[in-house]
Amino acid sequence: MRIALHTKARADRLAEYDAAHREVPAELVAAIRAAGATSWTIWRSGTDLFHVLECEDYTRMLAELDKLPVNIAWQARMAELLDVVHDYSSDGAEAGLPVVWEL
Numbered sequence: 001m002r003i004a005l006h007t008k009a010r011a012d013r014l015a016e017y018d019a020a021h022r023e024v025p026a027e028l029v030a031a032i033r034a035a036g037a038t039s040w041t042i043w044r045s046g047t048d049l050f051h052v053l054e055c056e057d058y059t060r061m062l063a064e065l066d067k068l069p070v071n072i073a074w075q076a077r078m079a080e081l082l083d084v085v086h087d088y089s090s091d092g093a094e095a096g097l098p099v100v101w102e103l
Contacts, residue, residue, distance in 0.1 A: 004097040005051040008084035017081045035064040059093040
């Protein structure tokens with residue numbers, strides 16, 4: 001399945017946000033893949049962040065990542081850099097952007 005998300009970076013922390021994503025821990029990348037993600041791309045326009053990810057089951061992926069220490073540490077780091085965070089709760093499974101049109 002393909003999921004699109006919208007989050008928002010803090011205007012005064014953009015350079016830190018970009019730098020953090022140049023150094024995503026290998027353990028976190030492995031955990032994301034193990035939870036079923038096959039790809040995840042983030043685009044930034046100003047402070048707006050647009051994510052597109054492909055995974056087997058988004059709800060299951062969130063549940064698996066939610067309690068992992070490596071993800072908890074990463075989300076704490078991201079919370080310092082974001083105004084709107086990626087929601088790993090069960091409500092977050094419903095937070096994907098609706099498809100309006102596809103070619």
